[in-house]
Amino acid sequence: DAGVTQSPTHLIKTRGQQVTLRCSPKSGHDTVSWYQQALGQGPQFIFQYYEEEERQRGNFPDRFSGHQFPNYSSELNVNALLLGDSALYLCASSLAASGGPYNEQFFGPGTRLTVL
């Protein structure tokens, strides 16, 4: 059973450029969340997608946008890149109707974005 996969593994961009990161959820999962993990910090919630719509959003500017496809995979887009966007971007998948007090999230290995 494939877990959460992300591509690419590493990416180098320059300021002002745009980037797209991709995520395939764990088999059977229908919800994808994106996190930004700056060096030496914990992951920060960017947003969550369910049923192809953004369901919840953290404190990130509109330069960060996303998309979820009918097969539940997801993309994270960042426009007008800043040096401060350099980070590890983590994707996590979960099952919305898990029936418990929380929806256990399974994390991918991340995409390391460097903005020069």
Add this chain to the structure above:
Amino acid sequence: GDSVTQMEGPVTLSEEAFLTINCTYTATGYPSLFWYVQYPGEGLQLLLKATKADDKGSNKGFEATYRKETTSFHLEKGSVQVSDSAVYFCALSDRTGNQFYFGTGTSLTVIP
């Protein structure tokens, strides 16, 4: 808003030493609490969890008890191994169960 504060690192221990990593939280309502571990070059893995007060989560010799009165979820292990060297994150999920809030992480190095 919801948040997690955990002990700053790095922490260096000798093999078989006792480990404690402190974690306290602020949350509305009754969150679920977690410890995640991140090995070098890898994503986060769930280590253990607790969903209500006084629950004890345990896995691979690690334990943490959900203490509502002190809003804490401290991670402990009686005898650490070299293979436990990693970064440990305390986290909580919000009332929806969807959004997770993470601490800043504590790096643990265990030396033989």
